[in-house]
């Protein structure tokens with residue numbers, strides 16, 4: 001056996017110091033692309049790719065785009081610093097499943113008046129002025145609420161260290177911040193995912209998305225021109241234009257969102273498997289036994305309760321908080337409809353492998369943290385939420401695209417989510433943990449409680465990391 005480290009991501013300044021055209025991840029893609037049809041060792045293929053870079057590029061283009069072997073582009077990975085992007089646009093960016101993100105946290109960092117003024121407003125000075133005034137008011141209120149919360153916690157939680165007290169204050173004050181707030185993030189993404197991201201950005205109606213598309217494409221294609229091709233909006237959307245359908249049955253005629261705004265029922269289980277515990281046992285035993293799937297399932301279903309319990313004891317033997325449960329847990333799916341704030345969505349959406357479909361509601365319908373009433377700021381928050389929402393609602397049609405920048409972190413939205421039990425285990429380990437933020441923790445607890453009732457054995461260890469460690 002021989003193992004060679006063929007490459008790894010290092011700082012761009014070091015790459016630049018090499019001052020060579022061959023310092024491109026295309027070399028790795030080109031060499032790996034040839035593995036399947038060459039008898040030569042991989043390190044030799046890499047040497048060849050470096051010595052003939054234009055041939056390597058032509059080979060990449062042929063294999064990835066003409067032959068359709070797109071996974072070859074995954075061997076080229078980029079690290080991107082993205083600075084000064086709106087929280088709104090992070091939604092489009094972080095849809096990438098096969099990519100890694102680390103974003104500035106509104107729980108740990110205090111935000112100064114730093115928000116996106118959409119380029120779309122440049123031609124409309126009257127609206128631009130109003131927009132900036134509203135944003136300034138939101139950021140001022142953030143500061144006022146942060147200071148008031150910080151003072152409040154000095155007496156309410158005197159034992160807290162100043163840093164932890166400030167973190168608590170930031171955690172709730174940020175609910176008044178808009179989605180126009182600037183943030184920054186580190187992204188690690190391979191060329192194949194990056195091509196998808198470029199296409200997604202191209203389809204966005206926002207000028208900010210177009211700007212990022214341009215920057216990203218021009219910088220990446222200068223380094224690795226052979227790995228990305230389909231980067232523009234090609235007209236395919238996969239959406240339905242409800243207005244063209246001419247049928248109003250999908251729209252609520254009166255009291256919009258009232259039915260969905262049942263906050264007591266912020267997590268609805270839409271679908272769940274009929275016999276989840278037996279299904280997971282079947283899946284585990286299937287891999288080890290000699291019977292086919294149906295016969296394994298039939299045999300499992302007829303096992304005495306005591307025997308099943310012994311099997312479950314074995315499944316969980318030695319399980320630690322950081323372990324993943326077996327893939328057999330992926331065989332059962334649950335789907336949910338969730339109601340929570342934009343702030344909670346910003347965390348929820350980071351769980352990359354679940355299916356999530358979001359729809360925004362009326363941005364004036366908000367969920368404020370309880371602490372905001374305690375410091376006597378509710379009225380001000382309500383008034384600001386109503387002002388930004390009115391502003392967004394009354395924008396002329398050509399400016400409607402920028403309305404989502406006016407949504408607040410506290411604006412409510414609705415999400416359909418489908419998750420298998422293995423993903424749910426991971427989600428709940430993190431989000432029911434003592435370090436998790438309160439709103440997503442509430443959702444996580446609700447989810448765990450509901451699932452444990454449906455799947456008492458396969459969900460037996462569904463709890464936060466901290467709770468698991470106390471077992």
Ligand SMILES: Cc1cc2nc3c(=O)[nH]c(=O)nc-3n(C[C@H](O)[C@H](O)[C@H](O)COP(=O)(O)OP(=O)(O)OC[C@H]3O[C@@H](n4cnc5c(N)ncnc54)[C@H](O)[C@@H]3O)c2cc1C
Nearest residue numbers: 099100101102103104105350351352353426430431435436
């Ligand atoms: C208390 C807390 C504080 C946080 N603070 C911040 C913060 O300040 N800033 C911030 O940006 N995020 C923060 N996060 C979000 C966190 O970094 C994760 O993005 C989020 O929890 C999603 O979890 P995940 O990445 O483990 O897994 P998911 O996306 O749910 O993926 C499930 C599993 O798939 C595997 N997986 C997925 N992608 C990869 C990959 N590319 N490589 C290897 N394995 C992979 C992993 O095993 C992972 O556990 C915080 C999360 C918590 C719980």
